[in-house]
Amino acid sequence: MCAERLKVTVAVCGGIAAYKSVELVRLLQDAAFDPHVVMTRSAEEFIRPLTFSAITGHKVITSLWSEDAVIGAEDEEAASGIEHINEAQTTRALIVAPATAHVLAKFAHGLADDFLSTMYLATEAPVIVAPAMNVNMWNHPATRANIETLRARGVKIVEPGSGYLACGMVGGGRLADGATILAAVQQTLASGTDFTSExxxxxxxxxxxxxxxxxxxxxxxxxxxxxxxxxxxxxxxxxxxxxxxxxxxxxxxxxxxxxxxxxxxxxxxxxxxxxxxxxxxxxxxxxxxxxxxxxxxxxxxxxxxxxxxxxxxxxxxxxxxxxxxxxxxxxxxxxxxxxxxxxxxxxxxxxxxxxxxxxxxxxxxxxxxxxxxxxxxxxxxxxxxxxxxxxxxxxxxxxxxxxxxxxxxxxxxxx
Structure with missing residues (x-):
């Protein structure tokens, strides 16, 4: 990757929309970003880490623990138990797509029991989440309350779209398209600069x-x-x-x-x-x-x-x-x-x-x-x-x- 590219972290959670994160990673690369990927355990049930490793040329982090913290790495740097701190401090943005109801709840309540939730608490970089879930889950008062909590803390929410869902239902909860998520990332990273003279x-x-x-x-x-x-x-x-x-x-x-x-x-x-x-x-x-x-x-x-x-x-x-x-x-x-x-x-x-x-x-x-x-x-x-x-x-x-x-x-x- 070119040195001028901004490092961003794409976190992939366990939902059927996980496969769409591959397209998002490609779009980020085309937009001159350097995406690194973090996956939850559940995400590995939908797509293999090797896919992202091959596309990005970087390790894919799947755990806090040394024995399986690195997939596709060429060195042992990521095997450290404090890799979440390094990732949190070096990324320019944390992009969670798809973000499940479970991960939104963990973020909202400050739970830290895996690499992603721990990194979320440790980073000072902007956080962009793109939720994807069943329409009833999306509309549930608990999910709505968690979304509002995160929004109040400055988390950028890329609202899901409406359409046919994997569960067979039709309604809100469909992962926003890659171009929309990319635009949110670009807008967020431009923040703090384009109105400084105003x-x-x-x-x-x-x-x-x-x-x-x-x-x-x-x-x-x-x-x-x-x-x-x-x-x-x-x-x-x-x-x-x-x-x-x-x-x-x-x-x-x-x-x-x-x-x-x-x-x-x-x-x-x-x-x-x-x-x-x-x-x-x-x-x-x-x-x-x-x-x-x-x-x-x-x-x-x-x-x-x-x-x-x-x-x-x-x-x-x-x-x-x-x-x-x-x-x-x-x-x-x-x-x-x-x-x-x-x-x-x-x-x-x-x-x-x-x-x-x-x-x-x-x-x-x-x-x-x-x-x-x-x-x-x-x-x-x-x-x-x-x-x-x-x-x-x-x-x-x-x-x-x-x-x-x-x-x-x-x-x-x-x-």
């Missing part, structure tokens, strides 16, 4: 407009999408200014956080920090209307009551007009009908560089959900983002923002 101002959560001291007009935004973008931007090296309205989930660590409540407070905070930003992503759900005259005391129940509303100021349009010419502005559009048409209209009306438009009529996506889908709209193109976790969608949004950056200095690219 200051990203992100809004998140839902604003609240006071009716009286205890009541308000609000919306269903949880802040998850904006927070996911903030975390992803930080991982890719950006300085992040997070202007956060009301939310029920923890604020990401490491951001410069400004807490607000109303649309007016959000407008003031955004305009105050706008000159620092090179990218603005307005993911917050900002109220379109506010109470014209909020009561100073709690309103009592005294029969029908009329509350007069007035429009809030259009923050997105205002910052698009006031920004530095090199600053990118990305808006969000939550729609329930005529999704793309309304998204394009908002793109033109607001004068922004792009709009992420999504259909929030489904309870399974968008508000109050950990998953989302949408379309990244610019004047030149529409990039569909299929249903996925908000963490993964955040990465795809930033990928599209990075593509926009290459056009940002052109006069025609500024809305």
């Amino acid at each position: 200051t990203v101002l992100i809004t998140a959560g839902g604003t609240r407009e006071a009716i009286d001291p205890v009541r308000f007009i609000g919306n269903r935004s949880s802040g998850r999408m904006g927070f996911a973008i903030a975390e992803a931007a930080q991982r890719r090296g950006a300085r992040v200014i997070l202007i956060c309205a009301s939310t029920t989930i923890p604020v990401p660590a490491g951001c410069e956080v400004v807490c607000v409540s109303s649309a007016a407070e959000m407008r003031a905070a955004v305009l105050e920090r706008l000159n620092e930003a090179t990218i603005v992503i307005m993911a917050a759900a900002v109220s379109d209307y506010t109470v014209k005259q909020a009561a100073t005391q709690k309103l009592k129940r005294e029969g029908p009551r009329t509350i007069e509303l007035e429009p809030t100021q259009d923050i997105l349009r205002e910052i698009a007009a006031q920004r530095n010419p090199a600053t990118l502005v990305i808006g969000f559009a939550a729609e329930t009908s005529d999704i793309l048409a309304n998204g394009r209209a908002k793109l033109e009306r607001k004068g922004v560089d792009a709009v992420v438009v999504n259909d929030v009529s489904s309870s399974a996506l968008g508000f109050d959900s950990s998953r989302n889908a949408g379309t990244f709209l610019t004047r030149e193109r529409a990039v569909e983002i299929p249903a996925m976790s908000k963490s993964e969608m955040a990465g795809q949004i930033l990928d599209e923002v990075r593509r926009l950056r290459s056009w940002a200095l052109k006069p025609t690219a500024i809305g």
Whole structure:
């Protein structure tokens, strides 16, 4: 292997999809990576270690113990009982494909009873897991909880696809294709580098407009999408200014956080920090209307009551007009009908560089959900983002923002 190739470790677990890991190893090699392979005992029931040894030219590690720790090695270096530490410290990424429900559970709960689970605890390299299992196993609350635990720890989850499964059932749980896993590896290893020169101002959560001291007009935004973008931007090296309205989930660590409540407070905070930003992503759900005259005391129940509303100021349009010419502005559009048409209209009306438009009529996506889908709209193109976790969608949004950056200095690219 060429010295310039990045070493990555492919861990193969015991599932019928294990044979697909051969293709993944080939794709990694074609993409200038140097894959080394680790196999669990169960994986050996589906595919032999010699296959991977022949393809990679490296030992295949199957055990912690010296008598069978090395398959196809030309020396005894790997026979050491601390080989998991060496592998953990020298790899640039740990890629688990297929990842079984059992291995996900061990990772989530910190169990270390074989080479792979011990290496997982010992490595500081990024971890990418591509689950594959029966649809009922994938949907089981225990598996879902383990996935969320790993995601919260920064593990990249390459969601399985849907289709015909080896067990005869049809549904989710099918191993993602090799190209998708490769893209996740490339994106993960690019993290921390491609946004190092950017200051990203992100809004998140839902604003609240006071009716009286205890009541308000609000919306269903949880802040998850904006927070996911903030975390992803930080991982890719950006300085992040997070202007956060009301939310029920923890604020990401490491951001410069400004807490607000109303649309007016959000407008003031955004305009105050706008000159620092090179990218603005307005993911917050900002109220379109506010109470014209909020009561100073709690309103009592005294029969029908009329509350007069007035429009809030259009923050997105205002910052698009006031920004530095090199600053990118990305808006969000939550729609329930005529999704793309309304998204394009908002793109033109607001004068922004792009709009992420999504259909929030489904309870399974968008508000109050950990998953989302949408379309990244610019004047030149529409990039569909299929249903996925908000963490993964955040990465795809930033990928599209990075593509926009290459056009940002052109006069025609500024809305």
